[in-house]
Amino acid sequence: MKSRIIFIALFMILFNSYGKDLIERFDDDTYVNWTAGEVCATGVGILTSTKWTMEDKINAHRAASLDALRKLTETIGKIYVDSDVKISTFYENDNIFKKKIDGIVRNFSEKKVNFTDDGVCKVEISVPINGDGSIADVFLGGQDIPKVEDFADKNKVVTNEASSPSVTTEPVKKVEMASIPQKEEPQVNPSIDASIKSSQDGDTKPEETKIAQISGLVINAAGLDVRPALNPKIVSETGEEFYGFNKADKDFRRLNGLASYAVNMDDACLDKRVIETPFTMEAKGVVEGKPATIIVNSKDIEKFSRLDGNTRILNHCRVIIVTQDEKQQST
Numbered sequence: 001m002k003s004r005i006i007f008i009a010l011f012m013i014l015f016n017s018y019g020k021d022l023i024e025r026f027d028d029d030t031y032v033n034w035t036a037g038e039v040c041a042t043g044v045g046i047l048t049s050t051k052w053t054m055e056d057k058i059n060a061h062r063a064a065s066l067d068a069l070r071k072l073t074e075t076i077g078k079i080y081v082d083s084d085v086k087i088s089t090f091y092e093n094d095n096i097f098k099k100k101i102d103g104i105v106r107n108f109s110e111k112k113v114n115f116t117d118d119g120v121c122k123v124e125i126s127v128p129i130n131g132d133g134s135i136a137d138v139f140l141g142g143q144d145i146p147k148v149e150d151f152a153d154k155n156k157v158v159t160n161e162a163s164s165p166s167v168t169t170e171p172v173k174k175v176e177m178a179s180i181p182q183k184e185e186p187q188v189n190p191s192i193d194a195s196i197k198s199s200q201d202g203d204t205k206p207e208e209t210k211i212a213q214i215s216g217l218v219i220n221a222a223g224l225d226v227r228p229a230l231n232p233k234i235v236s237e238t239g240e241e242f243y244g245f246n247k248a249d250k251d252f253r254r255l256n257g258l259a260s261y262a263v264n265m266d267d268a269c270l271d272k273r274v275i276e277t278p279f280t281m282e283a284k285g286v287v288e289g290k291p292a293t294i295i296v297n298s299k300d301i302e303k304f305s306r307l308d309g310n311t312r313i314l315n316h317c318r319v320i321i322v323t324q325d326e327k328q329q330s331t
Helices: 002-014 054-077 087-093 095-106 135-139 250-256 265-269 298-305 310-315
Strands: 015-018 021-025 030-033 038-046 109-115 120-128 216-220 233-235 241-243 260-262 278-287 290-296 319-322
Touching: 030 054, 038 054, 054 087, 054 095, 054 109, 054 120, 087 095, 095 135, 135 250, 216 265, 216 310, 260 265, 265 278, 265 319, 278 298, 290 298
Parallel strands: 216 278, 216 319, 233 290, 260 319
Antiparallel strands: 015 021, 021 030, 030 038, 038 120, 109 120, 233 241, 278 290
């Protein structure tokens, strides 16, 4: 019991809610915002002279940007793909993944620049978790989720030939959220802004069996030892997979991620990902040794399966996981 309390305390330190966002903070300069879907890092450049000339500012900005790029790459490596494997495992052992991650880092967006009176330049940069050219594009955009064993037997050696990413202030392209596609077939540019308002297939059901349509799914796992990951899984009490990689369309997976994360139920249910009439489930726990695999009640799964539009909800990744509650964090 004592060890569990210690674990939860450490969890609450690492995963803090800033405003309404779930933040996984690694140190003062690096963090992952799982609600906004971005990885951020701050670099520092020190002024070598006693004056802030234009050349001094350019040099300090360049040094801070390079420092931020290094930290950003390290932070991306700390993200879990699933319950077990970090991105760094792929980055450090496979040149293909290394090049892909380096490409993502090069397309960073500069969030903030600050020059202090004591001769320090701080530059905060970020890259998106979801969208075109994002982390999810690399790990969730294929037919299968990448596995460590896919490259374990290749004996690839990562060389030091690749130079540090070049500094650029060109922001990454933002993925515009358009309305949900009206067809069941996967779309080229799917998104999750508009709610599903009526049955899309046009079928009518007898009045006695007609079930209200839903707009999304919210899993309440507040207070549990859930680990945010790119590829979370939702399973029944018997271990049968209810939601995960293979339940979602690949375009929705890479553009929007398998699931978003929130810090409380109220904010989750009002999120544009699931608004206006989400179905909610109470998580019962996580699979032992698999903190990104959440267990839900089999009866809730059965209820969900009878709701109009349930398949579309999963296919379009209209899922939010609540991992902790703000009241718990204030205690």
